[in-house]
Amino acid sequence: MEQGIYERGLQRLKEVDDIAGEKVIDSLADISPDLGRYVIEFGFGEIYSRPGLNLQQRELATVAALTALGTAQPQLKVHLAAALNVGLSRLEITETIMQMALYAGFPAALNGMFAAKEVFAEHDRLASLQASQH
Amino acid sequence: MEQGIYERGLQRLKEVDDIAGEKVIDSLADISPDLGRYVIEFGFGEIYSRPGLNLQQRELATVAALTALGTAQPQLKVHLAAALNVGLSRLEITETIMQMALYAGFPAALNGMFAAKEVFAEHDRLASLQASQH
Amino acid sequence: MEQGIYERGLQRLKEVDDIAGEKVIDSLADISPDLGRYVIEFGFGEIYSRPGLNLQQRELATVAALTALGTAQPQLKVHLAAALNVGLSRLEITETIMQMALYAGFPAALNGMFAAKEVFAEHDRLASLQASQH
């Protein structure tokens, strides 16, 4: 893919989740940097850069899907943080997760909810850390 | 569950998808009417009647999850029709489905897209039928 | 595996579902007879021949699992017929399927229930056919 898409993807990833995104890419550097590049180029440079849905809708869809699948806890946590970053409220997030009980069963919803609890607590911890530094 | 919840669920189901919802409930009548009752009471009387997400957000989350799971084509079609009914655009729907390629792979996205193609065509057929009747 | 296990498996398969089991084995004859042999030897000659669970418990567990997985409709139908054959009541079967709404979501339970509806109807059809022949 051309250079422009990588740059666009990196930019988009930064809007969505600066810290976690970078951590994933870094952790792939010594095993499969190209997989990291595809996440940026195809994931964020293409899909997340398309018109038709705003970032709040995209993160809501992703939280729903990863909660339902139940096989991607690390990625769900990244996107729970991203969901907060793009402006979804905690209520919108927990309602989305709860709704998955209907489509993927209660264990999926429970495991998604416990992931959200963890991500929200980390978010609070970082916010209070930042507050105390000012 | 009390009577009120059943009534509320039925009302909510009608807002979302009048025809398909009723068809599912009817088809359960002679094998497990209680499963149909739970769909209405717990699914629509509880979850879909909660504040925090509007119906467009709920249907977007459901389309995302059912596309990603790939084990619920009949229910995906019901909710693709519901997504149109509650005002999601075709573009919002196809973008949601396409995004699932990232989280559940291309076959999931392709099978979701072919379901959308079918549901949109049926929607057009019904619309042109109604138009011709006036 | 030794000859005895194949014979024992065939015997066990006949107790569980004479017609459907044979049909599966036959349909594998020209593509992978060994896969059919493993179904009989390992599936029925080993697992279904073990003490510790009776056949009703084994079929109840299988109906639960296949309903929850949602990727094995043909095999679910075979085991729904088998569940009737080993003496589970229709109520026990539909309650097992309904319970899966909790663990795998409503679409899984609904698709399982519609499979049961089909299998029960076929069972009635065969029963009335047999009755009319006497």
Added chain:
Amino acid sequence: MEQGIYERGLQRLKEVDDIAGEKVIDSLADISPDLGRYVIEFGFGEIYSRPGLNLQQRELATVAALTALGTAQPQLKVHLAAALNVGLSRLEITETIMQMALYAGFPAALNGMFAAKEVFAEHDRLASLQASQH
């Protein structure tokens, strides 16, 4: 849902698994108490309170399904403890798990078996603790 169903669900949950059930509900209190309420009301007040299957059959079905799905280890452990509580023998439980090798593959059966090993050990530990206190 009306008050009665919540009370009935709580009662049913206590019969099935007093400690683990309460822990799940408690851990939801500050993130989504309503999800905990639905587990009690819909899960235990409705489904697990229905006639047609006894609690041993219900737990056997749940152990089968959660082992096969492979995405719900915490919930599988809760229900392995519940299975013991309602009187299923260890042999019935391990046979159910082993049978899942046929329907969901060996990794699912192995991971289920290791969960059972852990739950049985904890059960023994608690039993010996109680014995030493008398």
Added chain:
Amino acid sequence: MEQGIYERGLQRLKEVDDIAGEKVIDSLADISPDLGRYVIEFGFGEIYSRPGLNLQQRELATVAALTALGTAQPQLKVHLAAALNVGLSRLEITETIMQMALYAGFPAALNGMFAAKEVFAEHDRLASLQASQH
């Protein structure tokens, strides 16, 4: 993505499965041409064009994965045909499918095997058709 990748992807797709690939792309033309473009660009222009694995290894991996997942029968059939096209023998294909019984259970292996039976029969039909035209 730049033009070159689309061309490379189309070329690669033709090597793998000329007819079925084109049919998928065509069927997306009026609902989501971009999804078809991504299949070509990212799927075939990137992944299937990478060094490190030859096309036989790639198709063997794909047949294994799609058989195990059990949610992608249409795509499994496309790749069963592709597996033949790139030179895998029928024995290599059926052994790969059979092996999935270990990792995803017998229903997955059975449904994969019946798909292979269908694809092999269609392959024979086309071959005899071509033979009769000469």
Added chain:
Amino acid sequence: MEQGIYERGLQRLKEVDDIAGEKVIDSLADISPDLGRYVIEFGFGEIYSRPGLNLQQRELATVAALTALGTAQPQLKVHLAAALNVGLSRLEITETIMQMALYAGFPAALNGMFAAKEVFAEHDRLASLQASQH
């Protein structure tokens, strides 16, 4: 199954992964030794001892399937080590994992890649340990 198959399976398991295989069997000894016996007899004595695919092809198929399923991390790690043992290169392994992004989504590929990173590091650690002992 007869004695010969157990011996053949044990032999085959040793070729594939001496240490990890034995560990799994040992850890089943006090909960379900028969499940361990079936892994050896049916898994290695039957399936992995069949002609038609060599061990490199079998491990490539297994790595692909377990990465795609995403529910079997412990077993994936065993087979990543086995893949190295039977002579697949690290590049062949990481390419197989990366390809799964197409069929099961990026989270499946990422989680598979992180498992490979861990297994490769352990492999290096053992190799440098052995080197230092000479």
